[in-house]
Amino acid sequence: MDHMDGLTVSGCERCPELCASRSQIVNGSGPADAALLFVGEAPGAREDEQGRPFVGRSGDVLWGALRERGVLREEVRITNCVRCRPPENRDPTAEELANCRDYLEAELDRVDPDLVVTLGKVPTEHLLERDVAVTKEAGTVVEHRLGGAPRRVLVCVHPAATLYDRSQEETFGAALDEAVALAGLGDGTGDGSGQSRLGDY
Ligand code: URA
Numbered sequence: 001m002d003h004m005d006g007l008t009v010s011g012c013e014r015c016p017e018l019c020a021s022r023s024q025i026v027n028g029s030g031p032a033d034a035a036l037l038f039v040g041e042a043p044g045a046r047e048d049e050q051g052r053p054f055v056g057r058s059g060d061v062l063w064g065a066l067r068e069r070g071v072l073r074e075e076v077r078i079t080n081c082v083r084c085r086p087p088e089n090r091d092p093t094a095e096e097l098a099n100c101r102d103y104l105e106a107e108l109d110r111v112d113p114d115l116v117v118t119l120g121k122v123p124t125e126h127l128l129e130r131d132v133a134v135t136k137e138a139g140t141v142v143e144h145r146l147g148g149a150p151r152r153v154l155v156c157v158h159p160a161a162t163l164y165d166r167s168q169e170e171t172f173g174a175a176l177d178e179a180v181a182l183a184g185l186g187d188g189t190g191d192g193s194g195q196s197r198l199g200d201y
Pocket of ligand 1: 041
């Protein structure tokens with residue numbers, strides 16, 4: 001098992017069921033020094049196929065919403081609590097989450113982001129180590145010790161929640177506004193003009 005760079009896991013065989021269901025390990029993607037690190041739950045079918053996180057419908061929602069706020073996906077880092085696709089997209093078990101925890105903590109230490117954003121219930125409860133009513137707490141920032149350091153964690157609903165329940169769109173959008181502002185990204189206008197700060201260079 002190789003995890004020398006703090007970012008890339010290969011050859012892990014800690015979870016027998018996930019080893020059997022995965023096509024490949026899905027590591028985080030995005031700059032290793034990103035100011036903003038999103039943490040999702042686990043890869044789905046598209047991610048398992050392509051080997052990259054958030055390349056399916058949830059990703060379409062997230063990247064689209066960030067683009068509206070002037071942020072490109074290339075500017076942020078994104079990873080998952082568990083790096084292998086669970087069978088039939090079931091939630092990862094407590095044991096699987098625990099098995100993958102040190103990979104996530106190593107990534108947090110390596111990237112050292114200004115802000116961590118948890119996408120949905122599983123990553124929020126996993127990182128904050130308590131029960132969380134995510135819709136109620138979405139948009140709030142919590143200080144929590146993760147890996148080697150205290151981190152600012154912003155609670156956010158999962159992007160897929162907006163596909164099943166339109167009323168979550170506003171909650172999701174407000175949390176993203178907060179995330180972009182706290183990480184110092186975006187065009188700062190909040191006008192949805194889609195101008196990325198990368199366009200300035
Ligand atoms: N949902 C997640 O939580 N993670 C992914 O990588 C894709 C969808």
